[in-house]
Amino acid sequence: MELVEARxxxxxxxxxxGSEWGINRTMAQVHALLLISPEALTTEEVMEALSISRGNANMTLRDLISWGLVEKQLKPGERKEYFFAEKDAWTIARQVAQERKKRELDPLLKVLNDLSEVKGSEKDPAYKTFKSSVKGITKLSANVNKTLETMIKAEENWFWGSILKIFK
Amino acid sequence: MELVEARxxxxxxxxxxGSEWGINRTMAQVHALLLISPEALTTEEVMEALSISRGNANMTLRDLISWGLVEKQLKPGERKEYFFAEKDAWTIARQVAQERKKRELDPLLKVLNDLSEVKGSEKDPAYKTFKSSVKGITKLSANVNKTLETMIKAEENWFWGSILKIFK
DNA sequence: ATAAACTTTCAATAATTTTTGAAAGTTAAA
DNA sequence: TTTAACTTTCAAAAATTATTGAAAGTTTAT
Known part of the structure; x- marks a missing residue:
């Protein structure tokens, strides 16, 4: 396969x-483009490479920055902003884990906690089922939470390596 | 909080x-409804509880079945089909992991493998960056893959418990 | 201060995804 | 059979989400 085709x-x-995981397709594509670009690109170059509008490119790049996946680069003597992506896969994974935890898991834990205080009678099957389902999900979420916290702190390679070792 | 409100x-x-993770909102809601229902429900009851159409209820329930999250229940002497959800959170997580692996990770690994065979010159920075980015993602994906395989096979509780222990 | 280079905003539009509901299909009892 | 109970399908409509592009905003150099 040729490089152009492969890219x-x-x-x-x-x-x-990305779109299968709730990330807008264009955003994932811009990320992909920067991932495989040796040099930082301008908004103009991103627009060109993916045939998207200026507005879209701008918003998408800002989003990627807010996810910690892309950074601005300023070249001395130039007005233009250049963008480049963190290339290390483990760092990307950690960054995404951290953001999704903050945006989704933390709020979920809060809601589950509220829901655990529901009032009702132990004689009521609807109550019992509700309680026990919420409890099960809470427990799993708490474990996911702890694991993510560890993952976020973990050094390169260390985490998966350790996990895999125990299963040998 | 009252049960009705909590539900x-x-x-x-x-x-x-669900919708933040690429699962259609209604599907996740039907799943939630069944999760907190002590008894299996009919299509009619699901339609009623969530104010959705018959067509939508039917398709959604079939989808949930294909994900292995919901099962049909036939009551003797009745024509109607009843639906109930697996209630154990760990089993749900495993089921989802298994399906997403099959639907997404396996195909991804295939593509990454193809991409690793791209032709080009080591002098070309675009080639080098492409190769190294793909390699990094491939390595991470392979690790995720192994971990999921283990998770899918693992018994209740065992998996997360083990992970957490090494971080104590 | 003005102009030029560049970035951001956002209302309108387009594309995509989801939902509806009525008709067609299926199954089992009478 | 025929009918009635129930399930499935799918084209059209609605809802949601993403994109455009031109105008407004900002910053720097002169």
């Missing part, structure tokens, strides 16, 4: 994967 | 969570 395919695949 | 909130929260 195309990579951008497409990463975009599809 | 409402749970359904809403689960639905929102």
């Amino acid at each position: 195309q395919k990579f951008i497409e695949t990463w975009g599809k994967l | 409402q909130k749970f359904i809403e929260t689960w639905g929102k969570l």
Whole structure:
């Protein structure tokens, strides 16, 4: 396969994967493009490479920055902003884990905690089922939470390596 | 909080969570409803409880079945089909992990493998960056893959317990 | 101060995804 | 059979989400 074709395919695949995980396709594609670009790119270059509008490129790049996946680069003597992506896969995974934890898991834990205080009678099957389902999900979420916290703190390689070792 | 309100909130929260993870909101809500229902429900009851159409209820229930999260129950002497959800959180997590692995990770690994065979020159920075990014993602994906395989096989409680222990 | 280079905003539009509901299909009892 | 109970399908409509692009905003150099 030729590089041009392979790059195309990579951008497409990463975009599809993103959209399956609740990340807007264009955002994943811009990320993919920067991932495989040796140099930082301008908004103009991103627009060009992916055939998207200026507004879209701008918003998407800002989003990626807020996810901690992309950074601005300022070149001395130039007005333009350049953008480049963190390339290390483990760092990307940690960054995404951290953001999703903050945006989703933390609020979920809060809600589950509220729900655990529901009032009702132990004789009521609806009450009992509710309680026990919420409890089960709470327990799992708490475990996921702890694991993510550890993952976020963990050094490169260390985490998965350790996990895998115990299963040998 | 009253049970009726809490159930409402749970359904809403689960639905929102689902949509943040690429699962259609209604599907997650139907799942939530069944999760907190002591008895299996009919299509009619699901339609009623969530104010959705027959077509939507039917498709959603079939989807949930294909995800292994919901099962049909046939009551002797009745024509109607009843639906109930697996209630154990760990089993649900495993089931989802298994399905997403099959639907997304396995195909991704295939594509990454193809992409690793791209032709080009080691002098070309675009080639080098492409290769190294793909390699990094491939390595991470392979680790996720192994971990999921283990998780899918693992017994209740065992998996997370083990993970957490090494971080104590 | 003005202009030029560049970035951001956002209302309108387009694309995509989800939902509806009525018709067609299926199954089992009479 | 025929009918009635129930399930499935799918084209059209609605809802949601993403994108555009031109205008407004900002910053720097002169």
